[in-house]
Amino acid sequence: MSTTSTPPDRDRAAEPSAPPSGGRRGRRGRGAGRFLAGLLFLGPGLTYLIVLLMIPLALVFSYTVFQRGRFGGVVYEATGENFTRLLDPLYLDVLLSSLKLAAIATAVALLVGYPTAYMIAMLPRRWKTIALVAVVLPFWTNFLVRIYAWIVLLSGPGLVNTALIDLGLIDEPLELLYNEGTIVVGLVYSYLPLMVLPLYAAIEKLDPTLREASANLGARPARTFLSVTLPLTVPAVLTGCLFVFVPSFGNFIVPELLGGGHSAMVGNLIRDQFLTARDWPFGATLALALVAMLVVLLLAQAWTARRYSRA
Amino acid sequence: MSRIRYTRRLPAVVATAGALLAVAACGGGEDTTAAAPSASAAQLDPNADLKKQKLTISIWDGYSPKDLPDRVMEKFGTKMDVALHATNEEIMGKLTAGADSGIDVAFVSGQYAQALNEAGLVEPIHPELIPNLANLYPEATQLSYDKGNKFSVPYTWGTTGICYREDLLKSEPTSWNDLLDPPAEARKKVTLMTTERWLALPALKAKNYSVNTTDDKQIQEAKDLLVKAKENLLTFDDTTFGDRLKKGEAVMVEAWDGWCPTSEKNIKFKVPKEGSDLWVDTMVVLKSSKNKEAAHALINYILDPEIHSWAAENILYKVPNKAAMEKVDPGLRPDGSPLAMSPAELLQGESIIDLGNDSQKYTRLSTELKAN
Amino acid sequence: MRRPPLLHVPFWLTYLFLYAPIAVLAFMSLNAGESPYTFEGFSLKWYGELAGNDKIQEGLVNTLVVALGTTVLATVLGTLLAVGMARYTRSRVLDAIGLLPAILPDLVLAIGLLVLYSAVNMTLGLHSVLLAHVVFAMAFVAAVVRTRLTHADTSLEEASRDLGANALTTFVRITLPQLAPGIAAGALLAFTLSVDEFVIAFFTAAPTEPTLPVVIYSMVRFGVTPEINALATLLLAVSFTVVIAAQRMTRLTESLS
Numbered sequence: 014m015s016t017t018s019t020p021p022d023r024d025r026a027a028e029p030s031a032p033p034s035g036g037r038r039g040r041r042g043r044g045a046g047r048f049l050a051g052l053l054f055l056g057p058g059l060t061y062l063i064v065l066l067m068i069p070l071a072l073v074f075s076y077t078v079f080q081r082g083r084f085g086g087v088v089y090e091a092t093g094e095n096f097t098r099l100l101d102p103l104y105l106d107v108l109l110s111s112l113k114l115a116a117i118a119t120a121v122a123l124l125v126g127y128p129t130a131y132m133i134a135m136l137p138r139r140w141k142t143i144a145l146v147a148v149v150l151p152f153w154t155n156f157l158v159r160i161y162a163w164i165v166l167l168s169g170p171g172l173v174n175t176a177l178i179d180l181g182l183i184d185e186p187l188e189l190l191y192n193e194g195t196i197v198v199g200l201v202y203s204y205l206p207l208m209v210l211p212l213y214a215a216i217e218k219l220d221p222t223l224r225e226a227s228a229n230l231g232a233r234p235a236r237t238f239l240s241v242t243l244p245l246t247v248p249a250v251l252t253g254c255l256f257v258f259v260p261s262f263g264n265f266i267v268p269e270l271l272g273g274g275h276s277a278m279v280g281n282l283i284r285d286q287f288l289t290a291r292d293w294p295f296g297a298t299l300a301l302a303l304v305a306m307l308v309v310l311l312l313a314q315a316w317t318a319r320r321y322s323r324a
Numbered sequence: 325m326s327r328i329r330y331t332r333r334l335p336a337v338v339a340t341a342g343a344l345l346a347v348a349a350c351g352g353g354e355d356t357t358a359a360a361p362s363a364s365a366a367q368l369d370p371n372a373d374l375k376k377q378k379l380t381i382s383i384w385d386g387y388s389p390k391d392l393p394d395r396v397m398e399k400f401g402t403k404m405d406v407a408l409h410a411t412n413e414e415i416m417g418k419l420t421a422g423a424d425s426g427i428d429v430a431f432v433s434g435q436y437a438q439a440l441n442e443a444g445l446v447e448p449i450h451p452e453l454i455p456n457l458a459n460l461y462p463e464a465t466q467l468s469y470d471k472g473n474k475f476s477v478p479y480t481w482g483t484t485g486i487c488y489r490e491d492l493l494k495s496e497p498t499s500w501n502d503l504l505d506p507p508a509e510a511r512k513k514v515t516l517m518t519t520e521r522w523l524a525l526p527a528l529k530a531k532n533y534s535v536n537t538t539d540d541k542q543i544q545e546a547k548d549l550l551v552k553a554k555e556n557l558l559t560f561d562d563t564t565f566g567d568r569l570k571k572g573e574a575v576m577v578e579a580w581d582g583w584c585p586t587s588e589k590n591i592k593f594k595v596p597k598e599g600s601d602l603w604v605d606t607m608v609v610l611k612s613s614k615n616k617e618a619a620h621a622l623i624n625y626i627l628d629p630e631i632h633s634w635a636a637e638n639i640l641y642k643v644p645n646k647a648a649m650e651k652v653d654p655g656l657r658p659d660g661s662p663l664a665m666s667p668a669e670l671l672q673g674e675s676i677i678d679l680g681n682d683s684q685k686y687t688r689l690s691t692e693l694k695a696n
Numbered sequence: 697m698r699r700p701p702l703l704h705v706p707f708w709l710t711y712l713f714l715y716a717p718i719a720v721l722a723f724m725s726l727n728a729g730e731s732p733y734t735f736e737g738f739s740l741k742w743y744g745e746l747a748g749n750d751k752i753q754e755g756l757v758n759t760l761v762v763a764l765g766t767t768v769l770a771t772v773l774g775t776l777l778a779v780g781m782a783r784y785t786r787s788r789v790l791d792a793i794g795l796l797p798a799i800l801p802d803l804v805l806a807i808g809l810l811v812l813y814s815a816v817n818m819t820l821g822l823h824s825v826l827l828a829h830v831v832f833a834m835a836f837v838a839a840v841v842r843t844r845l846t847h848a849d850t851s852l853e854e855a856s857r858d859l860g861a862n863a864l865t866t867f868v869r870i871t872l873p874q875l876a877p878g879i880a881a882g883a884l885l886a887f888t889l890s891v892d893e894f895v896i897a898f899f900t901a902a903p904t905e906p907t908l909p910v911v912i913y914s915m916v917r918f919g920v921t922p923e924i925n926a927l928a929t930l931l932l933a934v935s936f937t938v939v940i941a942a943q944r945m946t947r948l949t950e951s952l953s
Contacts, residue, residue, distance in 0.1 A: 053863070054777070055784065055785065057776055058780070058838070059793065061773055062794070062797070065830075065831050067793070070808050072811045073804070073811050083681065103691060107695045128706040128710075132706075146943065147715075155908075155931050156894060157912045158912060158928035161721075162928070163717055166716070169558075170571045172720060188512060191558065202714075202717070205710075265803065266894070273560065273561075277694040281694070283807065289687065291416070292687075300803070307799075385918060407906075408906075408914060410914040410917050410918065417899075418820070425820065425903060426902050426904050
């Protein structure tokens with residue numbers, strides 16, 4: 014099960030540079046053949062990624078220095094205007110509030126996900142698998158439909174309000190939908206499994222004797238957790254946070270469907286620049302800003318993870 | 325502008341069946357393409373074999389008769405596919421992306437047709453291939469985004485106003501200010517539209533400014549008004565405000581006339597005293613189309629009163645087609661209902677036109693409003 | 697190992713959080729009435745409506761075509777890439793390129809491809825979605841297969857080479873069978889990701905050939921009907937079956953190897 018339900022990135026992120034395993038001896042002297050074989054394996058995939066990933070990204074990022082065409086597309090006249098516009102408080106605010114919402118969603122996912130992952134790891138083997146599948150299963154249904162379910166639950170005439178009114182707890186429907194809180198709930202709901210899986214994998218791998226030793230030495234469970242379990246799972250915590258943060262940060266569906274347009278996120282802004290305003294260069298500049306912020310976070314994550322795995 | 329599926333199921337079925345019978349009865353009537361003069365300016369062949377052409381149209385869901393492809397096949401032998409778009413922006417994104425979208429005829433609002441024309445993406449209308457243009461109201465040939473129907477043909481038209489629950493409001497809204505600064509019973513039960521030009525409309529009109537203003541100060545004032553209005557807003561909504569009214573989730577919404585479910589008890593539509601817009605949804609033929617003769621034949625066919633009256637009867641949108649409107653059962657349009665508005669009344673509204681580079685100002689307004 | 701009793705509460709709350717919305721959807725799909733909010737008695741009529749909805753069926757067919765094509769292409773390319781990266785290079789740059797699509801926000805990839813297609817003036821269609829889906833699906837397949845590779849026993853490969861077999865023979869006869877469960881898992885992942893993918897399809901699909909998520913998006917935007925509940929329930933049921941089947945399959949292949 015672990016191979017199908019675990020996002021593959023886990024292993025990669027936890028061990029950023031898995032060395033090519035073994036067998037380094039006795040390969041020298043077959044240089045040319047080895048090169049050809051390497052080309053055969055790597056060639057098709059890399060060519061594909063260069064044409065359909067690297068070139069598109071290069072195109073998008075090169076658009077950041079050009080002017081917008083009147084009806085979309087670009088006019089190839091250099092300008093720094095797009096970057097000046099990026100510094101406009103209006104767009105900085107959106108970037109910051111996206112950062113804030115994505116960070117809150119990540120924190121909530123961690124707070125919810127850690128105890129869950131811990132519990133799953135402590136379950137008997139048979140239940141473990143079932144509990145894991147159960148976490149992943151909603152993730153395998155349509156993303157939009159899952160978001161839509163929250164509208165049914167939370168809207169004014171929605172089920173939560175109806176139930177509360179029927180129970181006599183409230184008189185007027187509560188405003189549960191269309192605010193920043195709902196956006197956070199939607200993001201957590203969408204990406205929680207991505208938090209639980211790496212945490213589970215890390216907690217599962219922990220040597221139980223460490224905890225037992227700590228307990229035998231008289232440490233209380235909380236103490237054991239804080240000084241043994243938690244530090245050892247920091248890399249997984251970082252991985253999980255990254256998995257939740259990245260898709261949350263660039264999301265435009267959740268703010269649109271659950272936020273009711275009350276707070277746009279950077280994803281909405283980019284989408285609107287490409288589809289509504291047809292200002293591709295500025296949309297590209299926003300995308301560049303998004304990617305740049307993610308790269309900084311990725312580097313920080315890799316750096317911290319390496320420090321912890323060394324310690 | 326986006327449209328919702330038709331609201332009345334049973335009448336729709338009956339009317340469609342009736343229209344189908346009517347078409348069958350006069351099937352093979354006049355040959356619409358034979359009458360076209362051989363204009364040298366036109367690259368189109370009036371005698372093209374339409375059976376060899378294939379049509380793809382893009383339209384809002386529920387905005388054309390469901391059996392239109394069958395009828396087109398029957399009449400011209402042309403295979404027709406219908407693609408759906410939810411909003412003008414969505415289809416504009418596809419049409420302006422550079423690549424051939426595969427669309428022959430697109431249904432877009434007037435100012436978007438204008439933008440498409442300025443971008444050189446639409447084929448000029450060849451009037452000689454559309455004799456049914458004569459069915460249009462004279463007013464419908466002089467619309468400001470396209471005087472003389474040079475590149476677009478109007479499909480439906482109407483205005484924007486306040487759609488509200490009579491039973492849940494203490495007094496009838498008469499001004500855009502009632503929507504922007506709602507009474508206590510409507511607090512957090514108001515929606516405004518998402519699409520930026522219509523989003524700005526209530527505030528601009530409340531200040532008696534033009535909906536096409538490019539004056540920074542006026543746009544700023546409108547923005548300030550909207551920022552205040554946002555405190556009392558449920559959400560921005562282009563597509564489901566009618567449903568929200570029916571459920572009581574909203575009590576007062578900015579609405580396009582045809583989409584205000586006035587057939588429901590207690591739901592009324594009002595054009596505020598400051599005035600409003602005149603919007604037109606149009607049909608355009610794409611330059612990239614390889615089936616332009618069939619595209620023109622289709623537009624001509626839609627302007628046939630039998631077909632065009634479908635929109636009025638089933639989705640309750642006014643059509644700019646005199647012959648078609650005269651066919652509509654008067655019972656469907658009681659006095660005071662949106663469908664009963666005359667072209668003269670409609671023309672009091674101001675057409676939204678494309679503002680070119682200044683349209684960025686409205687994008688910014690919309691972003692500022694939604695970012696805070 | 698004793699389980700800390702306090703953890704039971706967040707544990708069960710998590711599952712409630714995950715399943716309450718889905719349970720509500722499934723229940724309301726059986727609603728006889730029009731409203732997605734008030735239950736008016738049991739009926740299967742929305743499943744009937746669904747069966748008669750051409751747009752959904754077209755979307756489903758389009759989605760399956762794209763997903764199957766994506767799975768085949770991404771599995772082949774991704775597996776080769778994984779073996780190449782694990783056995784023939786130690787380049788960090790290549791690693792990064794191979795994993796980039798899995799980390800890159802889908803929106804950025806979507807606009808990148810839109811810009812590319814538009815620059816070469818390509819006609820949009822199912823092929824444009826398929827080409828786009830392979831980009832990220834390949835990265836996921838490569839990652840899954842690589843995980844498997846790092847656990848695989850390399851001594852067999854070495855023995856094969858020492859006995860004079862060339863790289864291709866070694867790959868086909870030794871590496872591939874060892875990797876089979878990983879490749880199967882990768883293929884399944886590619887398929888699922890493609891079926892559920894919305895953002896990239898939204899930008900790169902032709903308006904005439906929307907995939908199912910694009911159809912669902914426009915349905916959700918146009919208000920909520922129990923028809924969507926029915927569709928959601930069906931999708932859930934299918935996913936459930938696929939996951940269970942996949943799990944059985946993996947266990948089977950694992951017990952065989």
